[in-house]
Amino acid sequence: MVSTLKPQLGANPERARSHNKQLVLRAIRHVGAVGRAEIARASGLSTQAVSNIISDLLGEGLLIEQGVRSAGRGLPVQQYAIKPDGGYAFGVEVRPTAVFTALVDLVGTPVLARRTPLRNAGKSTILETVSAQLASALIEARISKGALMGAGIVMPGPFGDTGLTGTESELPGWNTGDPAEIFANTLNLPVFVENDANAAAMAERMNGVARGLDDFAYLYFGQGLGLGLVQNGQILQGAFGNAGEIGHIQVLVDGHAVELESATSRLSVQACLAREGLDVTNMEDLISLYSSANRHLLVWLDKAAQALSSALSIIENLFDPQTVILGGAMPDVLLDHIIARTALPERSVSNRPDRVHPRLMRGTSGRMTATLGAAALVLHQAFTPTIAEAR
Amino acid sequence: MVSTLKPQLGANPERARSHNKQLVLRAIRHVGAVGRAEIARASGLSTQAVSNIISDLLGEGLLIEQGVRSAGRGLPVQQYAIKPDGGYAFGVEVRPTAVFTALVDLVGTPVLARRTPLRNAGKSTILETVSAQLASALIEARISKGALMGAGIVMPGPFGDTGLTGTESELPGWNTGDPAEIFANTLNLPVFVENDANAAAMAERMNGVARGLDDFAYLYFGQGLGLGLVQNGQILQGAFGNAGEIGHIQVLVDGHAVELESATSRLSVQACLAREGLDVTNMEDLISLYSSANRHLLVWLDKAAQALSSALSIIENLFDPQTVILGGAMPDVLLDHIIARTALPERSVSNRPDRVHPRLMRGTSGRMTATLGAAALVLHQAFTPTIAEAR
DNA sequence: AGCGTTAACTCAACTTTCTTGAGTGTTCAA
DNA sequence: TTGAACACTCAAGAAAGTTGAGTTAACGCT
Structure with a gap:
């Protein structure tokens, strides 16, 4: 009867400070090196406040x-930059046959993978x-656990019981309990769980072609095809965390109407070539076939480009992104080929003359x-102001 | 060379207070009537802070x-509710042949239309x-201009020069300058501009079937068909404000592949019936034909339902919303008919057993x-905490 | 019926953090 | 050479939050 209140954070001095700290970090990261006055102008805070925060940081x-x-008149600007070894993030990708791990420093440079x-x-x-990989990574990189800011986990979606479960590439036993909580308890760290496409999108935003972009889509070629959506600098997760399927x-x-994934994905190209007696298991095989x-x-690539053109029309008209990025488990030459061959829909809100980014880019x-x-999920969190975050 | 910093607000005492005020208002609006302690728990603020804020409000x-x-033991809860005449919002819908205006009070009840x-x-x-309508509305409702919190304007999108311009129903002369700014200067009020679908979605969230929902999609039958997307309680606008096309x-x-709009829209049903010699100009005609x-x-309805089923699959898999709402310039009986006949895609992340809302609802x-x-755009703004709002 | 427990709310003192305004040092331009 | 522009610091003041003790009212156990 009584509808419960959704928790949303109010601002108290402590949270305000934390919010402002992240704001300052984000501003510094965004331009590489800035002075205090500039941050103050952008944030609406006084220079004094920014100075205090920076001295804290x-x-x-x-x-x-x-x-x-x-810079012109006046006292020269004392600039600040992110200290690379100021913190580290642990990235994990769980696949049915293997676990990929990486340690990344505060500016996003991989330390080991x-x-x-x-x-x-x-x-x-x-x-x-x-757990074992985390421990050995810390030892190998000579980093204390205290310097670890958190772990990001990539797991195959969709999460929960949906109309898409029962399909390939699932991991057994994760439908009960919240994976993020399970990992957080095991690793004793803050944990963020996403699917591959969303994570790839954040990687691109942190240190790739989407750097500085706040609204874009990322098409991730994996086992299947995933869509990572970034809106206003945040991953669009949907009500149950399964957006982008x-x-x-x-x-x-x-x-003919086909499922997008059946035309553009690693499984799709493997199946297509297998029908012709070609056994392709890795990216090198694909590269040599292409060369x-x-x-x-080439026929497959052509079909993939056709399918992608339809998908692009949908993505552009529904999200109106700054750009759409293609990346994932597909060789660069193939991605470039597909991008070159994909017809850019004319009837699209993205077909505007004042564009600054290409409509389709390779990530x-x-x-x-x-x-x-x-x-990158962990870094993103460290650089994102916290107040008014709804979840 | 120097990439500019995106302005984002830092938290100072004044903004923190404003943020918290809106948080409290939102909480009270959400449940109709609450006590201070409950708000304090939900917001992470002290009861004392909430008390002070409420006494301000x-x-x-x-x-x-x-x-x-x-409620059980302890001192009974002193509850608070939104005061209906605490403020008013002016709503405007601009069409090529007419302007629709409405005055709405703080709880969302229309005062005049x-x-x-x-x-x-x-x-x-x-x-x-x-301007004239605003002035006369204030006089008729005996409301001072000071009680007006702002104006929301609905205009046909897409905004700016896109691949979709040159189509029907456009208004001339609005491609130069920011419409919001033009209206704000003319009316001397805070102004929010959106397309019809987004506005309708917010209306539904304020006082309709989407009340309390933070992630949903709204399919708006207008001249064409528009999609309003609400994610995390906010309208998803896209990089250039044209998301949802x-x-x-x-x-x-x-x-056969057709444009969605050519199968489901007012123009579509009119064109379809006109081919059969039936001249339909208003909703009453449609209702009598249906009865x-x-x-x-009925044939048109069947095709519309088919088209909608495809669209639903796309919307659900891309956004993972709590529900999809149908509404707009179409009689209820027809919407109900379409909803009943629309096949709910099985292969969808929304096809989950633990749903609490229907997949398709009438707004x-x-x-x-x-x-x-x-x-409702104005009200939404009044009830939305401000810190960390990026635009 | 009495009394301890629970819970909402208030008061007053305290803390954190931001802002303000005066002051310092550097650079450019007239 | 001088003054304006600008970044930054210092110290005092202001805003808004928290804390902890105290008050009031309802419930439930004896």
């Missing part, structure tokens, strides 16, 4: 002084493996994208 | 005492008409939906 080892810049095969895909095996929508290829201009691969590809993205 | 005439409720025909669709004519995406009807079970109308329909939604 220096004390916490999150910032370093970064020389002076004399590793692939660990799994004996089995059981929940406890995964938790043990991740684009793989199952219908698109047109050669006049030899394999006809079947970081390769096996570690999502893992680094997992770590 | 009482002084400003935004709240009224709402009796005591004895009106349709004013336009001599022409020129910019100055519109501005004059809206769903009318032009391709869907399948009887195995006489007109074959052509408020009728000519004034978007106009009331325009006013």
Whole structure:
């Protein structure tokens, strides 16, 4: 009867300070090196307040002084930058056969990255493996656990019991309990869980082609095809955390309606080439097929581009993003080929003359994208002001 | 070279207070009547802080005492509620042939609503008409201008120069300058501009079936078909304010790909019936055709439901909303018919057993939906905490 | 019926953090 | 050479939150 109040944070001095700290960090990260006055103007705070906050952050080892810049008249600007070893983030990508882990510093540079095969895909095996990898990563990088700000975990979605469960690539045993909580308890760290596409999008935003973009979409070629949506600088998660399940929508290829994922994904290209007797298991195989201009691969690429054009129309018209990024487990040359061949829909809100970004861009590809993205989730959190965050 | 800092507000005492005030108002609005302790728990503020804020809000005439409720042990709760005449919002919907206006009180109850025909669709004519309507509305309702919190304006999108311009129903002369600013200067009020679908979605969230929902989609039957997306309680606007342009995406009807809007919109049903020699100009005509079970109308409804099923699959899988609402310029009986006939996609993240809301619901329909939604934009703003709002 | 427990709310003192305004040092331009 | 522009610091003051003790009212156990 009594509808419960959704918790949302009020502002008290402590939270205000924390909010402002993150605001300052974000501003410094955004431009690499800035002075206090500029931050003050952008944030609506007094220079004094910014000065105090920066001196705090220096004390916490999150910032370093970064020389002076004399900009026209007046006292030269004392600039500050993020201190790379001010903190670290642990990124984990869980797959049915292996766990990928990476350690990333505060500016997003990978310190180490590793692939660990799994004996089995059981929940406890995964938790043990991740724990062990975290411990050994800390030792290898000579970092204290206190310097770890958190862990990002990439797991195959969708989460919970949906109409899409029962499909391939699922991990058993994770439908009960909140994965984030389970990992948080095991690792004793703040944990953020996302799917591969969302994580990849954040990686791109932290240190890739989407740097500084607040509204974009990321199409992630994985086992299937995932969509990561960033709106206003935040990942769009949906009511139950399953937004971006684009793989199952219908698109047109050669006049026929097919599931998008069946035309553009790693499984799709493997299946297509397997029908022609070609056994492709890794990215190198694909690259060599492409460099030899394999006809079947080119046909597949053409169909993938067609499917993508439909998908692009939907994404652009529904989200009106600054750009759409393509990346993931697909060689760069193939992504570039697809991008070059994808017809940019004319009837689209994105077809505007005053664009500054291309409508379709290639992001970081390769096996570690999502893992680094997992770590990027932690960094994102560290650089995002907290008050008024609803969840 | 120097990338500019995106302004984002830091927290100072003044803004913290304003944030907290809105938080308290929102909490009270959400449940109708609450006590201070409960708000304190939900917001993470002390009861003392909430008490102080409430006494402020009482002084400003935004709240009224709402009796005591004895809930178990302890001192009975002194409850508070929004004071209806604590403020008013003006809603405007601009169409090429007429301007719709409405005055709404702080709890969302319409005080008056009106349709004013336009001599022409020129910019100055519109501005004059809206100004005049605002003035006369204040007089008629005996409200001082000071009690007006702002104006919401609904205008046909998309905004700016896109691949979709040059189509029907546009207003000339609004592509230069920011419409919000122009109206704000003319009316001398805070102004919020949105398209019809977004406004309707907010109306539904304020006082309709989406009350209390933070993640949902609203399909608005207007001239065409628009999609209003609410994510985390906020309208999803996209990078250039044109998100939700769903009318032009391709869907399948009887195995053929067509533009969604050509199968489900007012223009579509009019065109379809006109081909059969039936001239339908208003909702009453449609209702009588429906009650006489007109074959052509039933065929159209069937196709609309088919198209909608495709659209629903896309919306659900991309946004993972709590529910999808149908409303707008279409009679309730027709909306209900369409909803009953729309196949709910099985392969959808929304097809989950633990749902609490239906996947498809009917919202408020009728000519004034978007106009009331325009006013709801103002209310929404009044009830939304401000710190960390990025735009 | 009496009395201890529970819970909402208030009062007054205290704390945190921000702002303000005066003052310092550096640079550029007239 | 001088003054304006600008970044930054210092110290005092102001705003808004928290804390802890005290008050009041309802419930429930004896």
